[in-house]
Amino acid sequence: MFGYYLNLALRSLKRNPALTALMILTIAFGVAASMTTWSVFRAVSGDPIPWKSSKLFVPQIDNWGPAGHGPKDTSNEPPDAMDYTDAVALMRAHRATYQSAMYQIGAPVLPQNPGQHPITAIGEAVYGEFFPMLDVPFKYGSGWSAADDEHRAQVAVISSHLNDKAFGGGDSVGKTLNIDGHEYRVVGVLGDWNPQPQFYDVVNTGGFSAGGGNLFVPFNTAIATNMINNGNTNCVDTPKEAGFVGLQKSECVWIAFMVQLDDAAAAQRYKQFLDNYTAEQQQAGRFNWPPNNRLRDLMAWMDYEHVVPPDTRISLYVALGLLLVCLVNTTGLLLAKFLRRSSEIGVRRALGASRREIYTQFLIEAGMVGLAGGALGLVLTGFGIAGIGWVLPRDIAALAHLDVSLLITTLVVAIVATMLAGLYPALRAAAVQPAWQLKSN
Amino acid sequence: MTVHPILAALRRHKAGVTLITLQIALTLAIVCNAVFIIGQRVERVNRPTGMDERNLFLIEQEWIGAPSADDPASIEKLDAMQRSDLATLRNLPDVESVATISSLPLLNSSWTGGVGLKPDQQHGTANAAYYFGDNQMLKTLGLHLIAGRNFAAGEISHRGSRGTGEPPIAIVTKALADKLFPNDSALGKTVYLDGGATPTTIIGVVARMQIPATGRWGNSFAWNSVLQPVRLDASYTRTALRAKPGRLNAAMREARKALFDANPMRVMENQPDIGIGIFPFSEIRARAYRADIGMAILMGVICVILLAVTGAGIVGLTSFWVGQRHKQIGIRRALGATRRDILRYFQTENLMIAGAGVVLGAILAVGLNLWMMQQFAMDRMSLLYVFTGVIALLALGQLAVLAPALRAAAVPPVEATRSV
Numbered sequence: 001m002f003g004y005y006l007n008l009a010l011r012s013l014k015r016n017p018a019l020t021a022l023m024i025l026t027i028a029f030g031v032a033a034s035m036t037t038w039s040v041f042r043a044v045s046g047d048p049i050p051w052k053s054s055k056l057f058v059p060q061i062d063n064w065g066p067a068g069h070g071p072k073d074t075s076n077e078p079p080d081a082m083d084y085t086d087a088v089a090l091m092r093a094h095r096a097t098y099q100s101a102m103y104q105i106g107a108p109v110l111p112q113n114p115g116q117h118p119i120t121a122i123g124e125a126v127y128g129e130f131f132p133m134l135d136v137p138f139k140y141g142s143g144w145s146a147a148d149d150e151h152r153a154q155v156a157v158i159s160s161h162l163n164d165k166a167f168g169g170g171d172s173v174g175k176t177l178n179i180d181g182h183e184y185r186v187v188g189v190l191g192d193w194n195p196q197p198q199f200y201d202v203v204n205t206g207g208f209s210a211g212g213g214n215l216f217v218p219f220n221t222a223i224a225t226n227m228i229n230n231g232n233t234n235c236v237d238t239p240k241e242a243g244f245v246g247l248q249k250s251e252c253v254w255i256a257f258m259v260q261l262d263d264a265a266a267a268q269r270y271k272q273f274l275d276n277y278t279a280e281q282q283q284a285g286r287f288n289w290p291p292n293n294r295l296r297d298l299m300a301w302m303d304y305e306h307v308v309p310p311d312t313r314i315s316l317y318v319a320l321g322l323l324l325v326c327l328v329n330t331t332g333l334l335l336a337k338f339l340r341r342s343s344e345i346g347v348r349r350a351l352g353a354s355r356r357e358i359y360t361q362f363l364i365e366a367g368m369v370g371l372a373g374g375a376l377g378l379v380l381t382g383f384g385i386a387g388i389g390w391v392l393p394r395d396i397a398a399l400a401h402l403d404v405s406l407l408i409t410t411l412v413v414a415i416v417a418t419m420l421a422g423l424y425p426a427l428r429a430a431a432v433q434p435a436w437q438l439k440s441n
Numbered sequence: 442m443t444v445h446p447i448l449a450a451l452r453r454h455k456a457g458v459t460l461i462t463l464q465i466a467l468t469l470a471i472v473c474n475a476v477f478i479i480g481q482r483v484e485r486v487n488r489p490t491g492m493d494e495r496n497l498f499l500i501e502q503e504w505i506g507a508p509s510a511d512d513p514a515s516i517e518k519l520d521a522m523q524r525s526d527l528a529t530l531r532n533l534p535d536v537e538s539v540a541t542i543s544s545l546p547l548l549n550s551s552w553t554g555g556v557g558l559k560p561d562q563q564h565g566t567a568n569a570a571y572y573f574g575d576n577q578m579l580k581t582l583g584l585h586l587i588a589g590r591n592f593a594a595g596e597i598s599h600r601g602s603r604g605t606g607e608p609p610i611a612i613v614t615k616a617l618a619d620k621l622f623p624n625d626s627a628l629g630k631t632v633y634l635d636g637g638a639t640p641t642t643i644i645g646v647v648a649r650m651q652i653p654a655t656g657r658w659g660n661s662f663a664w665n666s667v668l669q670p671v672r673l674d675a676s677y678t679r680t681a682l683r684a685k686p687g688r689l690n691a692a693m694r695e696a697r698k699a700l701f702d703a704n705p706m707r708v709m710e711n712q713p714d715i716g717i718g719i720f721p722f723s724e725i726r727a728r729a730y731r732a733d734i735g736m737a738i739l740m741g742v743i744c745v746i747l748l749a750v751t752g753a754g755i756v757g758l759t760s761f762w763v764g765q766r767h768k769q770i771g772i773r774r775a776l777g778a779t780r781r782d783i784l785r786y787f788q789t790e791n792l793m794i795a796g797a798g799v800v801l802g803a804i805l806a807v808g809l810n811l812w813m814m815q816q817f818a819m820d821r822m823s824l825l826y827v828f829t830g831v832i833a834l835l836a837l838g839q840l841a842v843l844a845p846a847l848r849a850a851a852v853p854p855v856e857a858t859r860s861v
Contacts, residue, residue, distance in 0.1 A: 019761075022753050029746045037739075067563065106715060108505040108708045117701075118505050120708045122715050181506040211714030226509040228603070238635055242604040243511035310817045311736050314478070321471040322743050322750075325464055329754040332460035336761035391735035428456065 001357070002364070009365035016337065020369070023333050027373025028380055030326030031414045035377065036384030037312075037319040039406055040392060043399035044208070045308045048195040052135060053298040057096075057259050057267060059274055061086045062292035063251050063281075064236050078292055079234065080305065081203045081253035086277075091127065091219075095273045096259035097266070098133035101219055102126040103255050104204040104212070104231035110178040111166050121162050121179070122230065123215030124201060125222035131157070133260045134200060137191035141173035144187055144218060152224045157188040157216040182225055184217065196399055197307045199298060201256040204231025207307040208395040229254050271295045309396065327421045330369070335425040338362055342432050349434035359430040366422025367415055374414025381410055447790045454762070458794055461758055465798025465834055468751045470805035473830040474813065475740040475747075477822045482733040488663075490546040490726075491614070491649030493583025496537075496684040497722040498693055499545055500530075502700065502709040507676035510601030519674040520599050522704075527575075529703050530682060535692035537683045540577035541672050543602075544570075545681060546651035547729035550716060551659070553652070556621065556667065560638040567620045569613075569665035570652035571634075573673045574681075579612075579647070581683045587615060589628045589645030592670040602675035607634045612645035616664035634667070655729045657818070693719050748837060755841035759787065763849040770849055771856025780850040787846035788839060795838035799831045806830065 013020040047053050062068070062078035063086055069076070082090075087101035102124045109121045130136070131143030144155045156177060163172050176183045197207035205212055217227070228244050232254065239250035247254065261267045271293070278291035296304060345358055382402055389397040451458050504522060508515030523541060530539045544550050552573070555565015572578065576592040589612070596610060611632070618627035631640040650666040652659050684692035697719055700709060711718030713728065763770075770783055810822040 019757055022757055026750050026753070029750065033743060033746060108503055110505065117710045118706070118708045119710065120503060120712060120715055120717050209714065211712065226511065228509060238605050238637065239603075242601060244509065244603060245511065246605075247603065309732075311732060314813070314817060315736070315739055318471060318475055318740065318743055321467065322747055325467045325471065325747055326750055328460055328464040328467065329750050332457055332464065332754060333757050335457055335460065336758055340761060340765065391739050393732045393735070424456070 001360075005361045005364045006368070008361055009368050012337075012341070012365060013368065019333060019337060023330050023369050024372045024376060026326045026329050026333075027370060027414055027418055028376035030323040031374060031377035031410060031417070032380030032384050033319040034316070034323045035381040035406065035410045035413070036388060036400075037316045038409075039381075039385055039400040039402070040388060040396065041308070041312050041316045042406075043401075044197065044312050044396055047299060048197060048199045049134065049298070052260075055097075055260050055262055056133070056298040057261050057270070057295050058298070058301040059090065059257055059259060059270070060294040060296075061274065061278060062289070063253070063287065065287060065289040065292075067236050076292065078294060079253040081232070081234065082255040082257050083251050083253050084248040084255060085251075087255040087257055089277065090257065093273065093277070095270055096261055098129040098260040099258070100127040100130040100133060101255050101257050102130065102201055103219075103222075103229045104201060105215065105217065105222055105227050106230035107180040107215065107227060109162070109166055109215070112175075113168070119165060121158075121215040122209075122212045123159075123217070124213075125217055125219045125227065127219050130200070130216070130258075131188075133258065137193050139189045139191040140171045141186070141188035143216075149218050149220055152221045153218060154182060154184045154221055154225075155187045155218065156184040157190060158186055159190045159194065159214040160192065161194075162214040163189045179215070179217070180225070180227060196395070197302065199302060199307075200258055201231070202302060202305045202307055203256050204229075204254075207302075207305070208309075208393075208399075223248070267295060267297075309393075312392075312396065323417065327417055330418060330421040331424060334366055334369075334422050335428060338425045338429040339432075341429070345429055345432040346434040346436070349432065355430040358432075359426050362426035362429045363419060363422055366418050366426065369422075370415035370418025371411075373418060374411040377414050378407060378410050381406070444789065444793065447786065447793060450766075451790065451793070457758060457762075461755065462794055462798040462801065464751055464754055465795055465838070466802035466805055468747050469799055469802025469827075469830050469834050470809050472744050472747055472833075473802075473806040473826050474809050474822065475744050476830070477810070477826045478819075479737045479740050479744075480826070481820065482737040485655075486730045486733050486737075488651070489649065490651040491584060491647065491664075492546060492722075493683075494722045494726065496686060496689050496692075497582065498682050498684065498689060498696075498720060499548075499722065499725060500680045500682065500696060500700070500709070500719050501677070501716050502707050503677045503717065504704070505706045505708065510603065510675045516599075516601045516604075516674050519601075519676065520672065523672065523674060523678055525703070526678070526700060527680065529699050530680065530696055533692065533695045533699060535685050535688035535695055537685045538577055538581040539683075540574050540581035540681045542574035542578055542582075542679055542681045543572055543673055544653040544679065545582075545722070545725065546653060547655055547725055548653045549655055549729060551653040553654075553659075553662075554635040556617065556665075557633040557636060558621065560633050560640070562633060562636050565636065567617060567665055568662040569617055569667045570654065570659075570662070571667050571669055572650075573669045573671045575672055576670065578668060578681070581681050582650075583683070584650055585648040586612075587646055587648045588626065589643070591645060592668075597670045597672055599672040599674055602673040602677075607637050607639040607641050608669045608671055609639075609641060610644045610670060611641050612647060612668040613643055614650050614664055614666045615646055615648055617666065618643070618646050620665065634669075689721055693721065748833075751834075752837050752841045755791065755838055756845060759791065759842050759845040760848070763787070763845045766849075767852055767856055768859075770852040771854055771859070774852060774854035775857040783850040783852070784846050787842055787849055791838045791842040791846075792835070795835050798838075799834050802834070803827050803831060 060078040063083050064079055091101055105125050106120055106122045108118050110118050128144045128149050148155055172186045172189055175186050177186055194213045198205040226244055233252050235252035239246040261270050274293040275291040281287045385400050385402050388400055510516050510519050527539055552571045556567050556569050557565045575597045576594050579591050627643045630643050634641055652663055652666055708717055806827050813819040
């Protein structure tokens with residue numbers, strides 16, 4: 001029967017080519033607009049480390065107290081980055097499975113080839129635990145040890161991109177790299193790893209930045225060699241001393257912090273540890289307010305930091321609105337088209353077709369429109385994704401891509417949506433009274 | 442013409458009428474909000490920075506192996522390096538003027554703080570962005586001084602970029618001056634920067650200068666800028682240059698070559714992602730507003746598709762109704778209705794459907810805007826957008842119905858006598 005219905009549907013669609021084309025185009029545009037914006041939204045709002053995000057947490061310590069909030073700010077949220085004192089204290093306490101303080105660095109790097117102009121590499125000063133904590137893949141070598149952290153070793157991990165630029169690619173482990181006037185030994189070259197958003201340090205990268213993640217050096221070494229922070233610095237009071245050392249002694253916040261806690265109990269214990277730590281600080285007279293700390297898991301943290309640009313969300317909603325209008329439009333057109341064939345339905349019903357059969361027949365016709373709309377929508381989505389770079393910021397547009405799951409989603413959305421649009425018209429068609437139709441003619 | 446027969450006919454197509462009404466309503470709601478977003482973005486992109494942007498370019502570079510600006514000796518060394526670069530650039534034939542400056546409008550790299558009227562104020566009276574630079578800033582950027590005077594060469598101090606301390610004098614924008622001293626001239630008045638205790642005297646007021654930040658967080662103080670007569674010393678420097686008229690590209694080439702010739706140990710190859718390179722201001726502007734322009738285009742494309750779909754939907758549905766009522770139209774014509782009557786009939790019918798749609802749509806549009814205000818901190822939409830949208834959709838409906846209605850009007854009276 002299915003083949004017969006397909007045949008009927010094809011004949012019917014061919015009978016009004018303009019109307020059919022209109023429906024297919026409507027579906028195609030609606031689906032393409034929503035899929036294009038969806039592909040961007042999916043890319044920026046996705047979980048950057050799905051297998052581990054529930055174990056990664058960002059601690060926040062309120063080292064500013066009430067003075068950190070403007071007169072109109074009633075949120076009572078602690079600052080979203082950490083000062084040097086607290087970051088070092090948390091590292092020393094070492095209460096999590098893995099933990100790393102980090103800050104963004106931007107350092108001039110001298111390429112090996114003479115005659116090549118120097119480049120600036122943007123990356124992070126981190127602890128050795130950063131690499132196992134984030135399951136960072138290495139192409140060559142590895143991260144550095146706790147002893148390297150302790151002894152302020154001049155070691156560096158570089159991205160494949162920087163490896164290509166500085167050494168022309170290859171296994172560069174053991175080679176020396178001149179970073180900011182100091183000789184560093186390369187201990188590791190990263191594999192294909194530049195997660196977007198740069199979830200490990202959203203306070204300094206803002207989430208999306210194509211230029212970062214190329215250079216990693218030990219935190220203590222960076223501090224010792226005066227490698228100044230390249231990201232944001234926020235202060236309630238101006239540091240009392242000048243320079244980078246003055247910043248380290250101040251209550252200004254500029255350091256990102258991430259910990260790995262393997263289960264809820266561990267997270268609970270860590271939160272307790274934070275509260276105890278700040279209570280001690282309060283007793284010592286550094287804070288004159290009660291502990292006000294936060295421990296958000298990675299996804300909650302990224303949500304709190306508004307990593308997904310609002311424009312991406314607005315575009316998606318507007319495109320979904322367009323899809324909805326397209327569906328209403330298709331429903332109207334299908335209804336008109338089906339009811340116009342009332343006499344044909346009457347004849348079929350009189351010849352013994354059941355309501356269910358009529359219903360199936362018309363749903364199949366709607367499905368075919370959906371399939372054609374989906375196929376055309378797929379092509380348009382391809383154009384949309386290719387063209388989105390003209391419209392959205394490059395860092396974000398580059399993340400959108402056409403893959404198998406998007407292909408399938410596009411088709412499924414088109415067919416399901418059109419079938420939904422066809423439900424009511426098909427129901428109306430099936431309800432046609434055969435006797436009435438036959439009589440009126 | 443009475444509306445009664447139209448209503449009677451519409452009642453026979455309840456589902457179709459409901460759908461098209463709903464579609465018009467949704468279209469109006471979305472198009473109003475999308476056009477509102479476009480309007481806001483266009484307004485943002487078109488606001489002037491207060492500078493003369495033609496022939497302006499920026500050099501962002503970093504010396505390699507330069508000392509960090511933490512001790513007095515290295516600060517002096519860095520300052521000497523910076524002055525030497527400035528002298529090199531000032532000697533170039535196609536360069537009209539050169540200023541060291543900590544940032545530029547739209548560069549999205551800011552130094553902000555609170556400006557207070559009393560010493561040691563916990564929260565400033567107004568937020569403002571600070572521009573640190575020398576006495577060439579006004580001339581190079583093309584700022585309009587409307588009161589007071591420029592800095593003199595001897596008044597420019599220098600310090601490490603992470604040093605502290607407030608300057609004795611400053612130039613502010615008119616917007617900031619009006620905010621601080623609403624009833625009085627700001628000239629000669631004293632303010633306190635960053636909640637400090639050092640008084641700073643306002644010696645000049647410029648008409649307008651935008652802050653570097655274009656993000657939402659800077660919207661509340663977008664025109665509050667303070668120019669400080671301080672040359673900041675660090676291994677990373679920014680220099681604004683004005684090329685002689687029409688010599689922008691030549692000046693940029695000359696500057697690049699001259700700086701590398703003077704000292705090759707610097708990072709200056711264009712890496713816009715990380716703020717290194719030589720860029721005409723037009724490029725900085727394009728970068729800052731890329732997302733806004735993109736969003737406006739995207740919303741525009743969606744609006745066009747929406748209106749096209751709805752227009753086509755009206756054509757399709759009306760055509761169907763015309764086809765269905767061929768015989769009735771024939772009877773009416775035979776009973777004396779003119780072509781014009783038939784045309785009017787379909788036009789009125791459309792006006793009634795679209796009318797219901799836009800009433801519902803106007804409510805939806807305002808509701809959607811309220812929701813967006815809540816979700817995305819969007820501004821309140823002016824009702825002018827809704828009003829324009831209503832007119833546009835009614836016009837679209839009339840336009841879409843014209844072809845099918847004309848076809849209906851062309852049905853000959855003899856149709857009444859034909860059986861199917």
